[in-house]
Each structure stands twice: as C-alpha cells, then as structure tokens.
Amino acid sequence: MNKKEKIWGTIILIIVISCYVIPYTIFQHVTKWYGSFLVWTVLAIIAILINVKLTEAWGDKE
Amino acid sequence: MNVGLIWTIIALYVLFGIIIAWLSRTGKQQSMASYFIGDRKLNGFISAMSYSATTFSAFMLVGLAGLTYNGGIGAYGFEIIYIVGVSLVAIFGPRFWLVGKKYGYVTPSEMLGDRYQNKAVAIVSAVSSCLFLIPYSAVQLTGIGYLLQGVTGNAISHTTGVLIATVLALVFTYIAGIRSVAWTDALQSIVMIISSTIVVLLLIQHLGGFQSFADAIEANDPQAYTVPGNGFFDFWTFLGLTIPWFFFSISNPQVSQRLYMPASLRSMRHMLLGFLVFGLIYTFVSVVWGFSASILYPNLDNPDMATPTLLSSDIIPPILGVLVMVGIMAAAISTIDSILLTLSSLFSRDIYANMKKGTTDRKQLAVGKIVIPIIAILAYLFAQLQLDLIAVLSVSSSAGLIVVVPAIIGTFFWKKGTAAGVISSIVISGLLVIYIEITGGLLFGLKSGIWGLAVAFLVFVTVSLATKAPEQKAEEFLHYIKSHMKKTS
Numbered sequence: 001m002n003k004k005e006k007i008w009g010t011i012i013l014i015i016v017i018s019c020y021v022i023p024y025t026i027f028q029h030v031t032k033w034y035g036s037f038l039v040w041t042v043l044a045i046i047a048i049l050i051n052v053k054l055t056e057a058w059g060d061k062e
Numbered sequence: 063m064n065v066g067l068i069w070t071i072i073a074l075y076v077l078f079g080i081i082i083a084w085l086s087r088t089g090k091q092q093s094m095a096s097y098f099i100g101d102r103k104l105n106g107f108i109s110a111m112s113y114s115a116t117t118f119s120a121f122m123l124v125g126l127a128g129l130t131y132n133g134g135i136g137a138y139g140f141e142i143i144y145i146v147g148v149s150l151v152a153i154f155g156p157r158f159w160l161v162g163k164k165y166g167y168v169t170p171s172e173m174l175g176d177r178y179q180n181k182a183v184a185i186v187s188a189v190s191s192c193l194f195l196i197p198y199s200a201v202q203l204t205g206i207g208y209l210l211q212g213v214t215g216n217a218i219s220h221t222t223g224v225l226i227a228t229v230l231a232l233v234f235t236y237i238a239g240i241r242s243v244a245w246t247d248a249l250q251s252i253v254m255i256i257s258s259t260i261v262v263l264l265l266i267q268h269l270g271g272f273q274s275f276a277d278a279i280e281a282n283d284p285q286a287y288t289v290p291g292n293g294f295f296d297f298w299t300f301l302g303l304t305i306p307w308f309f310f311s312i313s314n315p316q317v318s319q320r321l322y323m324p325a326s327l328r329s330m331r332h333m334l335l336g337f338l339v340f341g342l343i344y345t346f347v348s349v350v351w352g353f354s355a356s357i358l359y360p361n362l363d364n365p366d367m368a369t370p371t372l373l374s375s376d377i378i379p380p381i382l383g384v385l386v387m388v389g390i391m392a393a394a395i396s397t398i399d400s401i402l403l404t405l406s407s408l409f410s411r412d413i414y415a416n417m418k419k420g421t422t423d424r425k426q427l428a429v430g431k432i433v434i435p436i437i438a439i440l441a442y443l444f445a446q447l448q449l450d451l452i453a454v455l456s457v458s459s460s461a462g463l464i465v466v467v468p469a470i471i472g473t474f475f476w477k478k479g480t481a482a483g484v485i486s487s488i489v490i491s492g493l494l495v496i497y498i499e500i501t502g503g504l505l506f507g508l509k510s511g512i513w514g515l516a517v518a519f520l521v522f523v524t525v526s527l528a529t530k531a532p533e534q535k536a537e538e539f540l541h542y543i544k545s546h547m548k549k550t551s
Contacts, residue, residue, distance in 0.1 A: 001475075002547055005153055012149045016308070019143050023135075023289050024297055031284035033276040037135050040142040041346075047146040048338045054152045055334060057550050058327035 008054045015043050015050075063374045063383060065217040068210075071388045076230065079392070082249050083234050083242035094168050094423050097239035098407040098430070102163060104240075104323045106332025108248050112396075113320055113333050114340040115247035115254075117310075119397035120205025122348045123258060123390050128365035130352025134286035136295030137352065140304055141345040147308035148341070151321065151334045154312050157474045158321035159330060160546050161539065169404070170318045170470070171412040177473045177539055179532035180481030181416040187466055187484070188412035190492050191315045192405055194462030196437065199401045200444030201459070202394040203227050205366075207445065212370030213387050221446070227391060228442045231398040235434055240323070243399045250392040255340060257386045258347045261378055265354040268377045275350075278357045286356065302509025306460035309515070312470050313463040316397075316404040327550060398441065405437050406430040461499070461511035465491040468515075468522040474543065476526075477536040483526030491518035 175184025
C-alpha cells in the first residue's frame with residue numbers, strides 16, 4: 001500500500017471501530033434520533049468523503 | 063391493491079426492460095470477456111447504477127425494513143457498516159482492475175488460481191461461491207414471492223412471483239450478457255431510488271413531519287433508537303451480522319467481478335462514489351420505511367410484511383405503491399441476473415476449463431450459457447422451500463463467502479501465501495460455516511461469519527507458512543501492482 005492508502009485506510013478503520021463502539025457505549029441509553037442514528041449517519045458521510053479523497057488521482061489511463 | 067394495475071405495471075416493466083436490454087447490445091458478444099465483463103469497457107455511471115442494483119436487492123426494502131421493524135436502529139448500523147466496508151473497493155478495486163487487464167482475468171477465482179499457481183485453487187473457490195450464492199439467489203426470489211403475495215392479498219401467489227422473477231432474470235441475462243444486465247440494472251436503480259424516496263417523503267408527511275415522525279418512534283418504543291434496543295441486536299449478534307457484510311465487496315464474486323469491468327480507474331471511481339451515495343440514501347429510505355410500519359402497524363406477525371403492508375395502505379397512492387412494488391421485484395431480479403452471470407462464468411472458466419484440457423474461449427462461453435438456466439432452476443427450487451426471515455438467510459450466504467477473504471488479501475499483500483493455504487482455508491472454514499448454520503447458527507455463542515473469517519485466516523497463514531509459496535509469480539504480480547499504484551497516489 002502507498003502512503004496515502006495507509007493514512008486514509010487507518011482513518012477508515014477508526015471509523016469502522018467507532019461504528020461499533022460509540023452506539024454500544026456512550027449512546028446505549030440515548031433514546032433520541034440524535035443518538036446512534038445520527039452517529040452512524042455522520043460516520044458514513046465521513047467515510048464517503050474519505051473515499052472521495054482516496055480516489056481523487058484515479059485517472060483515465062491507469 | 064388493484065391486481066389489474068399490478069399486472070399492467072409488470073407488463074410495462076418487462077417491455078421497457080427488454081427494449082433497454084436489446085439496445086444495450088454492441089458487437090457480437092462472442093468471447094468470455096465480452097459476454098461476462100463487457101470487454102472491460104463499462105462507463106462510470108452505468109457501473110455505479112449497476113453495482114448498486116446488484117448489491118441492493120429485495121433485501122433492502124423488504125428485509126432491512128423488516129429488521130428495523132423488528133429490532134430498531136441496529137438495522138441501520140448494520141447496513142452502515144456494510145457501506146463503510148465498501149471503502150475496501152478504494153484499496154482492492156484498482157488492484158483487481160490492474161491485474162485483470164494485464165493477465166486477462168474474467169473471474170476472481172481465475173485470479174486466485176493464477177496468482178497461487180494452482181488450478182485447484184480456482185476450482186475450489188468457484189465451487190464454494192456456487193454453494194453459497196445459489197441460496198442467496200433463492201433469498202431474492204423468496205423476497206419477490208413475499209412481496210407480490212402480500213401486496214395483492216394472495217391474488218398473485220408466492221410461486222407465481224418467484225416464477226416471474228426467475229424467467230425475467232434469465233431473459234435479461236441472455237439478451238446481451240453483462241451489458242443487458244448492467245443497462246437494465248441502471249434503469250431499475252434510477253426508478254427505484256426516485257420512487258422509494260417519494261414514498262418516504264409521503265410517509266413522513268403523513269406522520270406530521272420529521273420531528274413528529276422522530277417523536278412517534280420514541281413514543282412507540284424508546285429502545286428503538288438504541289442498540290441492543292429490545293435485545294434483538296445484542297453486541298455479538300450485531301458483530302456476527304456485520305462482519306460478513308463488511309467484507310461483502312471483496313468476498314462476493316458477483317460484485318468483486320465488477321472490479322474488472324470499468325473502462326478506466328476514473329470510471330471505477332465514479333462507480334464507487336456513485337454507489338456510496340446511492341447506498342446511504344437507500345439505507346436511510348429502507349430504515350424510515352421500517353420505522354413507519356412499526357408506528358402505523360405495530361402488530362404484524364411477520365416483519366417481512368412491513369413493506370408490503372405499507373405499500374398497500376391508503377397513505378401511498380396506488381400507482382406509486384405498485385410502481386415501487388414492481389421496482390422491488392426488479393431490484394431482486396437485478397441481483398439474481400448478476401449472480402447467474404457470475405456463477406456461470408465461474409463454472410465455465412474455473413471449473414469446466416480447468417478440468418477439461420484444451421477448451422477454447424468460445425467453448426467456455428457456450429458452456430457458460432448452458433449453465434445459466436440450470437443455476438436459475440436450482441435457485442427457484444430453493445426458493446420454494448420458503449425459509450424464514452429473509453435477512454438472516456442472506457447473511458448466512460455472506461458468512462459462507464467470507465472464507466475467501468484471507469486468500470484475496472494474500473493475493474495482493476502477502477508473498478508467502480500458498481495454494482495449499484488457500485484450499486485448506488476455504489474448505490475447512492467453509493465446512494465449519496455450514497456446520498454452524500445447520501446446527502442452529504451459533505457456536506459457543508458466536509455466529510458463523512465470525513468463525514468463518516477467524517478460522518480461514520488462521521488456517522491460511524499456518525498452512526502457507528508450512529508450504530512453499532510461488533515466489534516468482536508473487537514477485538512479478540506484486541511488483542506490477544506496486545509500480546502502477548504509485549501513479550494513483
């Protein structure tokens with residue numbers, strides 16, 4: 001993996017772990033839409049933005 | 063719901079589908095690469111829509127809505143982890159694509175066989191894919207059966223629904239192979255995302271706007287906003303459900319084969335990003351759908367009936383309800399036809415061609431075309447068994463496919479991986495997953511997917527270290543990727 005993949009890949013890994021940890025700990029008793037529902041939505045959007053960044057140099061030739 | 067209207071919309075869908083499939087034909091489709099992977103020339107938009115349609119099936123609007131109805135917000139998290147997992151395409155996608163182009167791979171199993179320099183690797187991984195994907199196709203067919211039966215109040219039987227879907231999947235596959243599949247997929251996903259979003263807006267409006275909708279969920283069951291919630295999504299169940307789905311994009315050949323198809327890496331980028339945005343919207347829609355049903359119809363016997371019940375309610379205009387219902391049927395068909403194509407390519411390229419010497423590309427294609435209806439009939443028979451909760455069975459199939467993940471990671475990142483390591487990891491952990499599923503789905507409290515992945519890794523690494531790796535091939539393969547990946551960074 002090149003450096004860019006390592007950095008962004010690690011951040012994605014942190015997001016994945018957060019997808020498990022946050023809802024099952026901090027937000028376990030938050031019975032509102034702005035609890036786990038919002039957390040997962042925000043994490044997914046961050047992951048999409050990272051994908052935008054990670055693939056920005058993908059061109060027509062290679 | 064008006065049965066006449068349903069048949070009319072189905073007829074229109076069949077007509078438009080066949081026209082689009084017919085228009086998609088280019089050239090003569092006389093080679094494996096042309097029929098099964100579109101000569102590696104698919105553009106970004108069609109790739110994105112087709113990838114979405116192949117991935118998202120009857121499971122989403124029927125199964126995921128049902129899971130939400132049953133277990134609350136955990137269903138949303140489950141699908142979000144899948145979407146985040148598709149980021150694996152950002153790492154593996156260009157690698158699949160590069161070596162696919164260089165070595166002419168048509169299937170992921172073919173790649174494994176060549177990379178580990180052993181035909182048995184290709185055969186074993188292809189057989190294992192067939193073993194787990196046929197039940198997965200059956201799940202999609204069952205989804206259609208439930209849907210048509212539920213919405214029409216048994217006017218269209220489960221069997222008729224399943225039969226219609228099987229025949230259409232065959233037709234869309236046969237007209238022009240992957241091209242007709244991809245184009246009909248694209249049509250289907252565009253109609254689906256628009257119509258299902260309108261349904262969500264209508265539902266939220268009916269429930270008095272987003273805040274009232276959100277309050278109604280809380281009033282109905284405050285635990286619905288949390289995990290483990292009512293206990294359905296306890297942590298280990300959640301982990302067991304999500305692990306196979308996290309790796310779905312590289313473990314399921316009907317989607318990993320897509321990584322060979324884009325015309326360029328730019329097209330692949332459009333495919334990936336287009337899919338991620340589509341997936342997030344569609345997930346949100348499906349979950350709102352499930353929550354709405356839990357507010358409006360809290361006492362359904364079967365959670366898989368949440369969507370059919372909503373669609374046939376007074377809140378949704380009949381024409382929109384029917385449109386979405388046919389759209390869901392089309393979603394399942396678009397998943398099945400891709401699986402049919404992938405499985406037949408696996409059979410002809412990796413099983414038949416490796417067992418019979420001297421087969422030509424044209425002969426392989428002929429065999430592939432013969433196999434397509436046979437697989438369709440197998441899936442149809444499986445669907446007639448009408449197994450329980452759609453999502454759970456679907457995940458079991460993913461758990462079975464996850465056993466190939468260590469071999470795929472090793473292909474690109476570990477020179478010491480060996481054919482013996484691949485074969486033993488797929489066979490041992492594949493059998494373990496089947497054993498766990500047969501004996502109730504849990505082993506020491508853990509689901510089959512967790513065991514499948516852990517055992518597959520352990521066996522792959524241990525056996526590989528004890529056997530001799532194909533050093534020259536590994537060196538050449540990884541060097542090629544490394545030199546080209548520098549240009550994308």
